[in-house]
Amino acid sequence: MALTIEKAQQILDDYYDLTHTKYEDDISLIHALEFLIQETKNPEYMVELGGWYYEQRQFDLAEEYYLMAASLEYVDAYECLGYIYYYGRVGQPDYKKAFYYYKLASDKGNLVASYKLADMYKNGYYVSKDYSKYVEIMKSLYPMIQGATNTFDPVPEIYSRLAKIYVEEGNEDQAIQLLLIAKEFQSQRLIYSQFFGDLTIMKYIVNDLYSLIQFDPNYMDLFDLYYALQKPCKVAIEILGDDHIIEAKYEDGLFYICMDDKNYEDVDQFFLHAKVNEEPISTQYVNVNYIEILD
Known part of the structure; x- marks a missing residue:
């Protein structure tokens, strides 16, 4: 079936409505975005595809599409390229390039690029360290946000x-x-x-x-577990009507966290990998009915 702009846009809408995507869904998305880029030359689609590749950690391809959009003076692409070079996603960090693209975006009012530019003054990346400049930029962003x-x-x-x-x-x-x-x-x-x-x-x-x-355990929410689970404790939590016990403990001199018969080496790994009903626990913030640290 030959693609049209309308059909390609519908593929995008359908993709973002999916809770779980399969390989074929990803391929359809890529083809739809490539088609829209070719047909419309719209830099939004270039950044969208670059962003998808970035989240997949395919940074070379992300850079390619960000550069394509930047050549059309698309501000969001400047911000994205700043990230690519600041964090060395395609090699070593290149703070000169990062500063260049963050500055382009910041001058156009991009808030993300502005606070990242401030970070560069704070850390002395490419520019000389200038903490007062960092504070000045950060305070200037407050009324904007x-x-x-x-x-x-x-x-x-x-x-x-x-x-x-x-x-x-x-x-x-x-x-x-x-x-x-x-x-x-x-x-x-x-x-x-x-x-x-x-x-x-x-x-x-x-x-x-x-x-x-x-810290008040009587008024905790899901993400307060970042604090609570740093030391041994047992937590009862109900998510969507199902009860779970989360326990942080030492055993044989090793600290770990367990929930539903699965172990995690620390709280970072817990939030990265723990799931409830096949969904990441980090997505369950509004579905927590209660949470309590047990005696």
């Missing part, structure tokens, strides 16, 4: 950085409020996103939050 409602807006990334700045300035109350908002945004994002970096962001937010406030 304040009041954001889209789950995928970079609220967690910006607020968690600002929280550290406010702690240094002695404003812990403001830092706590920002971290609480960041945590809720990231919890919602993880319902939909299996991107490999999102769990790391959540871990840092939780750890930073409980360095400022007392």
Whole structure:
């Protein structure tokens, strides 16, 4: 059956409605996006296909499509290329290229590129270390992101950085409020996103939050397990009506976490690999009926 633009777009819509995708679904998506790129020359499709390859860790192909979109001056492609080179996805980190593309995107108002550019000033990557410049950029982003409602807006990334700045300035109350908002945004994002970096962001937010406030087991949620499971404990949790016991313990001198007869070497591996009804536990935030640390 010959593809048309309408049919290709329908393939995309159908793909993103799938809970679980198969190999043939992925192939259909790739063919549909390649067709749309060829027929429309729309850089959004180029970045979309590049993003799919990035999540599959096929970074060479991701770079190829990002560069294609960047040649059409598409701002999101600049941001994506910044990531490619900042993290050395196609070789060693290339901070000169990363700075170049982040700066292009930041100058066009891209918030993600802006906080990554700030990070480069903080860390002295390609540019000289300039912490005051880092703080200046981060504080300039606050009014731009304040009041954001889209789950995928970079609220967690910006607020968690600002929280550290406010702690240094002695404003812990403001830092706590920002971290609480960041945590809720990231919890919602993880319902939909299996991107490999999102769990790391959540871990840092939780750890930073409980360095400022007392952990209260009576008011914990799913991602507070990042804090609770760092030491031996037993947790009862009900998800979609099913009861589970999660236990962090030492045995023969080794620390591990177990749930449903499966063992995980630490809390990172638990959140990466534990599943409930074949779904990653990290996606079950809104399906938790109760959670309790047992005596």
